[in-house]
Amino acid sequence: MKLIDYVIIAIVAAIVILVIWYLVKNRKKGCSSCGSCSACPYSGQCEDEKKDKKQENK
């Protein structure tokens, strides 16, 4: 394998890590994988759960 092969693998791996980080961050926010919150008429309920969880942790 050449250096360029390692570079491509590293780029793909970095994107994978970024995507996983993004999904985990959203999950912690209370968003499920259903996507954008502003389109959802029930997004406030996710926010409520987030607040509840924060209070429980405190």
Next chain:
Amino acid sequence: MIIALAGNQNSGKTTLFNQLTGSNQHVGNFPGVTVDVKEGISKSDKSVKLVDLPGIYSLSPYSGEEILARDFLLKEHPDGIINIIDGTSLERGLYLSMQLLQLNIPMVIAINMMDEVFANGIVIKTNILSDYLKVPIIPISANKNEGIDDLMKAMIDLIKNKCAPPRQDFCSGPVHRTLHATAHILEDHAQRASVPASFAAVKIIEGDEPMLNDLSLGKNEKDMIEHGIVEMENELSMDRMAAIADMRYQYIEEITQKAVVRPKTDKHHDKTIKIDNILTHKIFGIPIFLSIMFVIFWLTFAVVGSFLSDLLSGGIDSLASVVSKGLNNFGINPVVESLVVDGVFAGVGSVLSFVPTIIVLFFLLSLLEDSGYMARVAFIMDKLLRKIGLSGKSIVPMLIGFGCTVPAIMATRTLTSDRDKKMTVFLTPFMSCSAKLPIYSVFAMAFFTKYRAVVMIAMYVIGILLAIVAALISRKFVFKGNPIPFVMELPNYRLPTAKNTMLLLWEKTKDFITRAFTIIFIASIVIWFLNKFDIRFNAVENSKDSILALIGSFIAPIFIPLGFGNWMASTALITGFMAKEAVVSTFAVLLSTQTESISSQLGTIFDPISAFAFLLFTLLYTPCVAAIAAVKRELGTKSMFVVVLLQTSLAYVIALIFYRIAILF
């Protein structure tokens, strides 16, 4: 500084909220679009927090939305209230205003939809209204961003000067006497509970249970109040609820007679009634709805959507070819080239190519929603839903289910009856979510090219029909009893606005693209890896030797009776558990093919009968992991397993019956 936006359903609270905060919250010409409290910061003044409350008609604790709004107003003590009233139905809006005025919170009344008021030839004398109600009345048109600055200025001035509406009497006679006597008896208790005594008195007379609990009245006090109420009832010859409602409506009538001039005929409303006579017709209502849906699906799957999707998939394939050639020219390792071309491009591209189809479908659906027709759908379906044991209110989660099952399941929280809620959660996954659309499209293209649109529509219809059968069976054995009655206001028909339509389209498109570049991207890489290496992590020449083939071959025999006992098909079903679109991306990666040629390659694994059996299985088997988590959150772990097992068993049985019967012919 906290300002609450309160008003009737469909009065334009969320439109105003979006204008004030710069948010893009979902807006629709459909009562009950907002079912929870939403918060945002004012664009013009960062110290102002705006709270969009669900649409309510009174402060009585009947529905979940009313309880939520009332709790917020009474317990969170906002600094001000903007009461939004639809100018075309002022009387109904003022019924809530009269209750809000008693909360002793600075308040401004915004009369919205003034453009429609003018168009209908209605004249509203705001100065007379203001004299009667003793609060500023600001005419606005939230949709056109008119009058918003004046409204905010008036609200902030009131808050800064702590100008709560003065205490006022809306009536005289027996009701007036009873109200004052009751307020006098409970004044100390109301003070302790931080509730205005006049508001508490009205609620106690109405028999409001939560208010009774909050005030903790003694037996003597309760008896004295009850004695006064019974006397009032006898004097007026009407019950307490009717007496209070009558008092409010009499006052509203008095005000509107002086402050509102209406033309002899309301052109807009007359037009709405004429259209409704056809669209909500007793006999033709449902056939018209089905015809409209057929046209939408036909345009999406056979004409515009499919054409644009084919165009985009051609573009993605060309890009993949260019990248592939470029990588070859650089002498890149074949495994790394495969990672980029067969993993990333094939996987993500196969799902991404369906963006135009999604855009066309949701564009047409948003036109229906914004015009006010979706509210009529709930109305005409109520009768049918009641026959199968569901409330008309269940139609809202079910319609959301055609977009995504997760918010649909969450939407069942608005159902007040536990029975209705459980039944709706159980039936919602039968509705084909947008993530299943690429699967239907790819298979319909591969095996039923001539009848592509018919097959796609059939998948939606089969889901609905099976939901009806499941409802009838579960009604007999599990969900016994009757659904609660369904009451909903039908809004006037309106021309869909470009802003609302584009907003909905953008959100849906963004959601689909985000999923393609996140979940589908990860799934494609994992599938590519498992398909490219064996258990010793050596690259394989033939994917039959891969880790994935090994895993798939364990499960594949289960599907032999259904006609698709191939390891690739079983692997696709497993990844579909993560996200339904992953079924298509998995086939794209496994077949190492370009987006446009997945359909032709599928012919090597399926024949038309097994392909349809596979479609039936994917339509009905377990919802994706996010939807299952939503079921767990709403109904608990036990119900979650019941839903997964029931759905998967039903999918297996239906696909088996279809396959076994179909191969006989």
